[in-house]
Amino acid sequence: MSESSETEVETSLTERATVVTNFIRGLVPKELQYPKVAVICGSGLHHLADALNSSPRVEIPFSDLPYFPLTTVEGHIGKLVFGYFGTVPTVCMVGRIHFYEGNPFNISVFPVRVFSVMGISTLLVTNAAGGLNSEYKVGDLMVLNDHINFPGLAGWHPLKGSNDSLFGPRFLALSDAYDLELRQKVFESAKTLKLGRAIHEGVYVFVSGPTYETRAESRMLKMLGADAVGMSTVPEIIIARHSGMKVLAISLITNAVVTEPTPKASDGPANLSAGMANHEEVIEAARQAGEDMRVLVLEIITKL
Template identity: 90%
Template sequence: MVQSSETVIDTSLTERATAVINLIQEWVPAELHYPKVAVICGSGLHHLADALNISPRAEIPFSDLPYFPLPTVDGHIGKLVFGYFGTVPTVCMVGRIHFYEGNPFDVSVFPIRVFSAMGISTLLVTNAAGGLNSEYKVGDLMVLNDHINFPGLAGWHPLKGPNDPLVGPRFPALSDAYDLELRQKLFESAKTLKLGRAIHEGVYVFVSGPTYETRAESRMLKMLGADAVGMSTVPEIIIARHSGMKVLAISLITNAVVTQPTPKASDGPANLSAGKATHEEVIEAARQAAEDMRALVMDVISGL
């Protein structure tokens, strides 16, 4: 008898996650064995981990963990940092693993499976994103309240393949992907902290990268209803929700996406480089926003 794809389970996923957790528990203090929250630090936002209490604290490089590939992108260090935000045990993933680096989705989202297996109930994701919404300025923050999974709609989906019903449902709904209570808490924290930058709510569109979008692609994404665009986050969100975790996601707008049509040759001289996105400006914008992001993330998590 031939089994259906619904019942063909990759048991090695649980085995791999268990192997990683066993190593973590050998290397970190016992009081850090069971974090409540995981934070993914996006491009240039590795300083978020600096807000963890000084003690107890432990760091583990990805290179010491099996099944964790090393990040290859500037601004992504590649380590797990365990500690406390206030009284809340937390693990910070300093640097992420991107699909465009050549990793299959099951590899790039594997840390989220480990976090779920550790019993973590809340995932807080940060990223650097390009602003499509004309009201967004460089340095603004956007709280995700929805997303468009562009590669996923074309078949490149992190849940493609056999499903383990013990891990999550075959057809998870994502209409409630971004937790309302956590979003409300973030805006309450921002009001208390009196941050000097605008905070929006909006739609993030995930594209595979690694090229930045063309002008025509950017106009298309804007027409589809996206407020910001980036090359990460959505696969992590999908796996977190598949595993039953609550999710809060924050984009730092690091560049204004160019949507004006390309000048025609008949128009005469034009500066095609005006507004062109670079990774250096992404890192610089993240550096300037680091303190506000750190204060906001710490306040949100400390109140959980």
């Protein structure tokens, strides 16, 4: 693709984000047309949107929005919900768009570009993740303080291509990706709520999926310094930071990743399926943690 045609694609995406923004503003009341915060609800965490005040409240399916990509994954409903967390105008993205669904990155992160055009200043991202850190238990929360963009290091990066300077710089620093003040609010809020759930800080590694990691891959990721692994979030974080948003990301640990070496055939009978990850397990763990996540997110946002 030539440089000029790349520019045309990027310009088209910018124009499309503006079209979507104007379309949304025609559907929501004036007080919700300029949300302050956007929340991306991860796998099984759609109940976060239930914390929004009952009125005013507007739900818009992805399928009703022009140019908006659709989600195809169980546990990701696919709608935008506009309302208030306390007195803070907020939009919840119930379901997300994944790279592994066959979308190029500029499509999977398109909703975050829309949030930028809408003038949103803070993005709160949640996800379900596998725990690589042996101290993490199923049901624990991890506040992201750094990440490893594994596909990005191999050239699959959401900012690849011509840069749209209307959003941000060509070369983006990510050493401050995860806002310190927002991370502190998580622990302050958990203390206020007397939340009976362990909360850690750690490094999230993004892998493309959709397969879960092999034992050898999991050991490698752990050796690289990752505490949790998942198939989302990092592309959204990069685009949000490129657009100047403050970012907070929280992982719900839904399974303990198997890192023990594969039993050898010469050792005799063994249970290879012990600890094997599956999507139903992820959804169930998210369901059980849903109430704690809901009240925690509400507490954090109302303190902004």
